[in-house]
Amino acid sequence: MVFDPDRRQTTGMCGRFTQYPTWAEVHEAMSIIGPRRNLRARYNIAPTTMVEAVRQGEEGRTIAPMRWGLVPIWWKKPLKEVPATFNARAETVAEKPMFRDAFKKRRCIIPASGFYEWTGEKKDRQPHLFTAADDAPVLALAGLWDRWTDPDGEELLSCTMIVTEPSDWMEPYHDRMPVILDGKQIDAWLDGSAGTEILQPAKESALKEVPVSKRVNKVGNDDDPRLIEKDAA
Numbered sequence: 001m002v003f004d005p006d007r008r009q010t011t012g013m014c015g016r017f018t019q020y021p022t023w024a025e026v027h028e029a030m031s032i033i034g035p036r037r038n039l040r041a042r043y044n045i046a047p048t049t050m051v052e053a054v055r056q057g058e059e060g061r062t063i064a065p066m067r068w069g070l071v072p073i074w075w076k077k078p079l080k081e082v083p084a085t086f087n088a089r090a091e092t093v094a095e096k097p098m099f100r101d102a103f104k105k106r107r108c109i110i111p112a113s114g115f116y117e118w119t120g121e122k123k124d125r126q127p128h129l130f131t132a133a134d135d136a137p138v139l140a141l142a143g144l145w146d147r148w149t150d151p152d153g154e155e156l157l158s159c160t161m162i163v164t165e166p167s168d169w170m171e172p173y174h175d176r177m178p179v180i181l182d183g184k185q186i187d188a189w190l191d192g193s194a195g196t197e198i199l200q201p202a203k204e205s206a207l208k209e210v211p212v213s214k215r216v217n218k219v220g221n222d223d224d225p226r227l228i229e230k231d232a233a
Helices: 023-030 100-105 183-190
Strands: 017-019 042-045 050-056 061-068 087-089 107-112 114-119 126-132 139-149 155-164 207-211
Touching: 017 107, 023 050, 023 061, 023 107, 050 139, 050 155, 050 183, 100 107, 100 139, 107 155, 107 183, 114 139, 139 183
Parallel strands: 061 155, 087 155
Antiparallel strands: 017 042, 017 114, 050 061, 050 107, 107 139, 114 126, 126 207, 139 155
16 A cells, blocks of 8 residues: 555544453453453544553552543643643653653553554545554553542543654554553553653554544444444445
């Protein structure tokens, strides 16, 4: 497939992904503990909706639902006034006020099945789904999490996905890509021993791409597994 670089996404954001692994598959990939539960299959996740994220606790790793779009613990304004915090740039995540405290103390992994990027004109964008080249059920996306309490005393867990410069293979599709970690990197990320040096583009052999249904372009389409099937058009 030949791409026109001017037709790729250049928003700097990675704003849609899929998440449909089972609890057992996440456990196999990240050794999570706690009671098994049915994880809702999601095929077109958009920012500010709830997603599953894995964090390190004193007794082990657990998975919990979190708002996709980090709300820092110190946030004083209404939730609706939180800026777009669903992505954090690898180059600045350790210094940005929105993320620097979470970078030091509250890291997480977002267990994704894949993520979307687009090419083409704005009115006729073609979505592309990126998944593990070896068909592994989980992509371990580096993230941060935080806990915010609203004026009524209700707690909200939230998270952000860290993005970095694209690999040469990914560059025709988008000018950013999520940070994907492997087994040893997952350990170093969650225990805090790794710094920003770990936040690198994935190897080009790590992912595969397939064009999928343009129904993905509508945020409301989220629960249909046919969204991830190859587009025959």
